[in-house]
Structures are given as C-alpha cells and as structure tokens.
Amino acid sequence: MNLILLVASLVAYAGSCVSASALKPRANQATPTTFKLYAYGPNITNGLRFFYGDGQAYIGSSAPPSVTQAVNITLTSTDSDTTFLVNADSATTNWTSQPMMYIDTTTNAFEPVGFTTSNTTLSEGEVTEGFGLYGGWAFHLNDAGTVDMNFYASPTEENDVYLVKWNAASTKATDGISIALRTEAPMVIT
C-alpha cells in the first residue's frame, strides 16, 4: 500500500470536515479486526449507525418502511484479506453465508453500497476487494493504488435515514451528502 498517497488523501479529505489531529494511524492493527461503522458528514446527525437493509447499506437509527429485512451489523476485516465481511448482531437472518460489502467502481457510477453472499454474481466493476481501515476510517484502494473515500448519504423517505452510495466519478457528486464511515462511535451527550 502506498502510505504517502494514503496520508495525503486522508489529510486532503480531513481538511474538508474534521481536523487532521483526529487521524491517528494504526499501522500495527491486530488481525482480524472487528468493528462497527458510523457516518459523519455535514447536515447529518453525527455517528449514524451503518446497517444492512435488503442487501444495501443504510445509515440511521431505524430502517425506512420500504426495507423488509433490516439488520444491525458488525464487520470483520483482516490485514491479509481486503473484504469487509458482515456479521449480523441479531441471530435471526436467513443468510446462506456471510455477506460481503461491495461497491460499483465502474467509471462515473453512483450506486448504492451493497452486500452479497456470492461475489461471483456481481457485475463487471462491482468489487468486494480493496477495503480497509486507516485510523478507523473506511477506504477503498482502487486498482491504480489510489485510496478513495467516496461514500455518500442519499436521503430516504425517512428523516435522518440515508441509503449509502459510492461515487466512482472523479468529481464530487451533486446528489447526496459526502460522508466518512468511521469505526468511532458518536460521543453521547448527557
């Protein structure tokens, strides 16, 4: 992994929404890593929970009514494997095997982040590999070796619940809110 590129990208990203001091490299992270993800971005409640809804990724405290199967999840990743594997927090799923997170990396695609139990059924450009965490920030490392953090929150019919999308274009998406997916849970305000 190109560390210099990674740091540069993180700092560039961090400059737009949080201070760089919040970024603490965790290079010697133990394997496997088990974590939950929370979303941070402008105009959304801090730390909305990342969850599974009918094979797609959502953030929010509840599922929109249109989703029939909503499941809170914990992800697993190892240093040797760049897939994000899904573990259901509840025991009641009908999954035949552990789903993996995937994104559509086709040029200019702006598609929902999904989960699949079989990556052989994915279309060209949809990938389950290349995911990682850097200082607790979820990223995707593309074939060209560039670290991307192009997650977006797209509004649903439910207030403060969003569908999570991946922007594969080199320009900012005009639809939706640019978000960071982080392992850090929101601070509880008492």
Ligand SMILES: *[C@@H]1O[C@H](CO)[C@@H](O)[C@H](O)[C@H]1NC(C)=O
């Ligand atoms: C946040 O909300 C304000 C007020 O509605 C709006 O002007 C601004 O463009 C929004 N920012 C983003 C990044 O969506």
Ligand SMILES: *[C@@H]1O[C@H](CO)[C@@H](O)[C@H](O)[C@H]1NC(C)=O
């Ligand atoms: C699992 O259950 C959901 C409804 O909760 C249903 O939509 C889906 O088709 C089921 N999947 C399988 C593989 O049975």
Ligand SMILES: *[C@@H]1O[C@H](CO)[C@@H](O)[C@H](O)[C@H]1NC(C)=O
């Ligand atoms: C996820 O967990 C939270 C907190 O325990 C709960 O309020 C919410 O309903 C759960 N969501 C799903 C989809 O199970």
Ligand SMILES: *[C@@H]1O[C@H](CO)[C@@H](O)[C@H](O)[C@H]1NC(C)=O
């Ligand atoms: C498909 O998933 C397997 C793990 O089940 C992984 O080893 C492989 O690299 C994945 N392939 C792609 C193209 O993402």
